Amino acid sequence: MYVRSVTARVLLLATAWSGVALVVIALVISALYTKSAERAFTDLLRAQLYNVVNSITIGEDNALAGNPQLGDLRFSQPETGWYWIVEPLGTFAATPLSSSSLGTSNIKVPSILNVPFNNRYERFYPAIDAFGNNVLVAETEVVLDSEGRAARFRVTGNLTVVTEDVQAFTQSLYIALVVFGLGSLVVNGLAILFGLRPLDEARRALEKVRRGEAERLEGEFPREVHALTIEMNALIDSNRRIVERARSQVGNLAHSLKTPIAVLLNESRLIDKGRGDVVRGQAEAMQSQVQSYLNRARIAAQRESMLARTDAEPVLERLMRVMRRLNPDKTFELIATQANLALAMEQQDVEETVGNLLENAARHSKSGVWLTIMPSLAPEGEDPARRNWVEIAVEDDGPGLNPDEIKEAMKRGRRLDESKPGTGLGLSIVGEIAREYQGRFRLSRGRRGGLRAVLTLPGISRDAA
Structure with a gap:
């Protein structure tokens, strides 16, 4: 849909661009933070893994010995998903060691083919413990003495920590971006309105002209x-x-x-x-x-x-006074349904068109002529938003005309009543002047039985701004 308002168009584009930019920024920052949180979690498990490695030795009874102190109570609380496990490898038949949080359960170890070691002889893989916790396992294998006895060391961390951290950050991020977006929308709107204000000033200056x-x-x-x-x-x-x-x-x-x-x-x-x-x-x-x-x-x-501008009511009142003096035996009444109407016409053209209609009405009326001025709808084919329109109606109580006679009366030089003076040009001149101003002129039978002549002319309202 084509938006006609420049202000609305710029504001719409700025809002759309800001919305797209904020969504992209939110997704990018969320993804970067997720990667950073996962990397920090992996580094934490690595540090704890080597803490366990440094804490375990082979005792005098050829058994695994040691008590790792990882500084985290979750390794001593059951079913937390935070465990450490030390298992002997190969011919080393010692009893495995594990944190008290693991209890008697264990975590399944994938094959090296499925999850190989990296160049630091470490591997990380997700798993599910016996209690249904999603955990990340950090694993390495270390030779413990000169006899080649080795053990597998594993430390696990509950992935819920990462998930909750990312969710909390994402929620705060979205709230901040929404507040920022709404603030930006208000600021953009004010900036656009302020920036386009000179166009409104130019429009008002042109309207004064x-x-x-x-x-x-x-x-x-x-x-x-x-x-x-x-x-x-x-x-x-x-x-x-x-x-x-x-x-x-x-x-x-x-x-x-x-x-x-x-x-x-x-x-x-x-x-x-x-x-x-x-x-x-x-x-x-x-x-x-x-x-x-x-x-x-x-x-x-x-x-x-x-x-071109003519205040309608004073001009029409002056014409009515002239007609009253010329026809003292007849009544001339001016009816204005709205005050302060002005016509976008030269005063001379207003006087000529309305004067012709008043003379014609006075010539054929029995007792009076009525002149009405009011706001009007735009003629067919004219844009109603482009300008105001005014209707001027002149009606008499004479014999009037039938539709065929109206057609003949509108022709140049045609006179239906040869007994009265005139050239037959008055009504055609009125129609020509109205058309020159993109207006409309029509004749019909009035409510009082006589002829009703209606002019629809371009107008300017004093109250329009």
Whole structure:
């Protein structure tokens, strides 16, 4: 599964690596300690073996004599697994000697072929005593006098000592490594969060630019992030120059077309009424279409910038006041379900789209127009996590439109009511502006029986951080 968060990704990798490293370290240290404990146990048995060898002699009665003092009470306690045994070899027919811990039992001796002696004429092999103890046997054979009489010396130690020692060490080791691992996880998490904090600061600075609170990325950033902020500021400056150049070109084009269109409109008044009305209507349509395409060019340039912002409620309230003055016989009501909503649009585009809808609603309403603004879900195909969205609905109590009429009304230049003034471009212009901002515009029949026009536009919430 792909992890989108850099912090989570780094923390996950660091945790996985730390876990694997700690497991490997635990296994290696445990294995090394086990070998060290076994080697120390073998050395102890060897020392005790030669202590027994040095303590045994042949007495005057040709019998084995001696009393080894190994300094360990376990050699005198029964069934402990700690024994020493001296057995005569060959023709030497003396009575064997053994520690009191062994009692009358004995330990089986493997053949030399199965367990050979080493170069020091010693051999070590595991065995099980008569009491079920797992023991390690250290054995050697020594010539005791000049007559060649020899004996086999064996010393055993209980392997439980090694096992318990290794288990206690391993348990302590695992506890220490777990505590160290948890501490390392916390420290790694804090280090990663602290190390990646400049990225969050850069994100917040960029968000301020997007919300229109700043014009550039500002702040102190480390060297690795500073280069990114330089490139982002360069991109913002480039976008700003594109917008300014587009606005300049739009202004120049509007100025160059203003006079010819005005001349056509004036000349249409001097022509006889039939032809004059035709020329005037076409000139007005041309003026509206030119303005529409100029707006689209301006919006396309503005869309490259991240600085567009308009507080929705004050602009809509101002439009409603204008409509109340123009239509004193009708009611205009503004309903805002959430305060402090802002649109990621130029104010001029907000006024043009909503103004067109209000004019159309006022023209066909019977008694009133209702304007509602609220947060909205993202339009289909848009990422809901990328930005906030705002819905603006304009509804009247007029005759409304059926589905076929709605399709015709959305077409450029189509007018369903020829008895009322207009060019038939208002709704199509609204739809074009909404699409330029990646928004959505739709018509339907409202609850009051009239037409309901809904705009879904990109928004910015002041409370978003």
